[in-house]
Amino acid sequence: MTSSNVIPTLVxxxxxxxYDFLSNDVPGASEEERGYWRDVxxxxxxxxxxxxxxxxxPAFNLYNKSWPIFTWPEPLPPAxxxxxxxxRTGHAVSxxxxxxxxxxxxxVRRSVLSPDVHVHSYAEVERSVLMHGVDIGRSAVVRNAIxxxxxxxxxxxxxxxxKDDDRARxxxxxxxxxxxxxxxxxxxx
Numbered sequence: 531m532t533s534s535n536v537i538p539t540l541v542x543x544x545x546x547x548x549y550d551f552l553s554n555d556v557p558g559a560s561e562e563e564r565g566y567w568r569d570v571x572x573x574x575x576x577x578x579x580x581x582x583x584x585x586x587x588p589a590f591n592l593y594n595k596s597w598p599i600f601t602w603p604e605p606l607p608p609a610x611x612x613x614x615x616x617x618r619t620g621h622a623v624s625x626x627x628x629x630x631x632x633x634x635x636x637x638v639r640r641s642v643l644s645p646d647v648h649v650h651s652y653a654e655v656e657r658s659v660l661m662h663g664v665d666i667g668r669s670a671v672v673r674n675a676i677x678x679x680x681x682x683x684x685x686x687x688x689x690x691x692x693k694d695d696d697r698a699r700x701x702x703x704x705x706x707x708x709x710x711x712x713x714x715x716x717x718x719x
Contacts, residue, residue, distance in 0.1 A: 558596030566590045573704040577676060580642045580659045584624050592626075606630035606645055618651050636666065650685075658690070675709040684718040 540546040552565035566589050570576040582589050592599065606629035611620040613635035622638035628645045635651030641658045649655055652669040663680040666672055670683045673690035683689060689696065690709040697703055699717070702710040711717065 556594070556597050558594045559591065562587075563589060563591055573676065573702070573708055573710055574706040577659060577704070577706070577708045581640065581657065583626055584640050584642065586624070604629065604645055609633070609643075613651060620649070620651075674707055675711065677711045678713040678715075680714045681711050682716040684716070687717050687719055689717065 537546060551567045554565070556563065568575060568579040568582065570579050583592065608629055609627045609631040611622065611633045613620050615635075618635040620633040620635050622633055622641070622643070624640045625638050626642045627633075627638070628643060628647075630646040631643045631648070633649045636649035636653035636655065638649060639654075639656045641655050641660065643649075643655070643660050644662045644664070646663045647660045647665075649666045650668040650670070653666045654671045654673075655666060656671075656673045658672050658674065659676045660666070660672075661677060661679045661681075664677045665682045667683050667685035667687065669686045671688045671691055672683060675690040677683070677689070689701075689711065693703050693707055693709065696709045704710065
């Protein structure tokens with residue numbers, strides 16, 4: 531069974547099931563949240579599901595205490611935002627930031643940062659999804675991108691700014707213009 535025929539195969543074998551999210555009654559959820567569902571089978575839909583979470587009033591509320599998320603949290607220190615000087619203040623807005631993240635004099639906007647991400651001074655991360663252990667170098671820029679685990683972006687490198695440049699470096703660029711970098715890649719100038 532290949533990845534392109536999983537569902538058809540399950541249907542033929544009578545093993546596929548349907549769940550009606552519209553009739554799902556989630557305790558504490560608003561009417562606007564009813565039926566939220568996003569198929570994350572493409573890069574663009576996966577990216578958009580993350581961007582849904584960073585809106586001011588998300589379509590899917592992770593903070594609903596009546597419907598907790600049961601998961602094992604890694605034993606990490608809390609996120610840390612350091613350096614407070616003119617032009618070099620570590621901060622994040624409209625973003626989800628996990629434990630172990632350090633934003634050291636960089637700026638993060640409308641992004642999801644997984645555990646152990648480090649954003650160095652003067653770096654900018656915008657509308658991006660950074661997986662575990664990503665390191666964004668000093669003065670680097672990452673926009674409209676998904677960076678898989680342990681990606682290292684060198685100082686001054688730009689990702690997602692020039693899509694033709696991203697393709698020339700061998701990175702995938704989705705139909706909607708999301709640049710994707712695979713696990714463990716080190717991107718230098």
